Amino acid sequence: MDFHYDPQNIFARILRGEIPNNTVYESEHALAFHDINPQAPVHVLVIPKGAYVSLDHFARDGSAEEHLGFMRAVARVCEMLEVEGGFRAISNTRGDAHQEVPHYHLHILAGRKMGPMLVPQG
Numbered sequence: 001m002d003f004h005y006d007p008q009n010i011f012a013r014i015l016r017g018e019i020p021n022n023t024v025y026e027s028e029h030a031l032a033f034h035d036i037n038p039q040a041p042v043h044v045l046v047i048p049k050g051a052y053v054s055l056d057h058f059a060r061d062g063s064a065e066e067h068l069g070f071m072r073a074v075a076r077v078c079e080m081l082e083v084e085g086g087f088r089a090i091s092n093t094r095g096d097a098h099q100e101v102p103h104y105h106l107h108i109l110a111g112r113k114m115g116p117m118l119v120p121q122g
């Protein structure tokens with residue numbers, strides 16, 4: 001797989017401070033911020049700071065330090081959001097999954113019953 005990263009994508013611009021965001025948490029390797037179009041009472045995006053297009057790109061080419069930093073950021077965000085009742089974590093990847101922003105991001109959704117994981121296709 002040949003992963004091409006577009007440095008003009010919206011999350012790259014957020015990381016460079018060119019576009020404002022509502023930050024929840026920031027560390028050396030990750031940034032977490034509220035989604036601009038929330039699909040649940042809690043809808044936070046966690047992104048690595050490195051230039052990775054997707055989950056499989058980050059999983060393949062991210063360093064162990066980046067992986068640990070990202071997962072620890074997820075843990076910290078979950079603590080901060082107080083999602084004891086549960087949450088759904090989603091990483092849409094490429095066209096079939098309707099990924100809109102080509103910088104890896106983990107959606108964390110909480111605060112309501114999420115329903116079935118996928119809507120059945122008729």
Ligand code: 5GP
Binds near residue numbers: 092
């Ligand atoms: P995807 O479809 O790629 O999995 O999800 C992209 C998410 O990014 C969407 O939920 C969308 O609302 C969110 N998003 C797009 N542009 C912006 C932005 O400029 N700021 C923030 N905070 N979220 C954004």
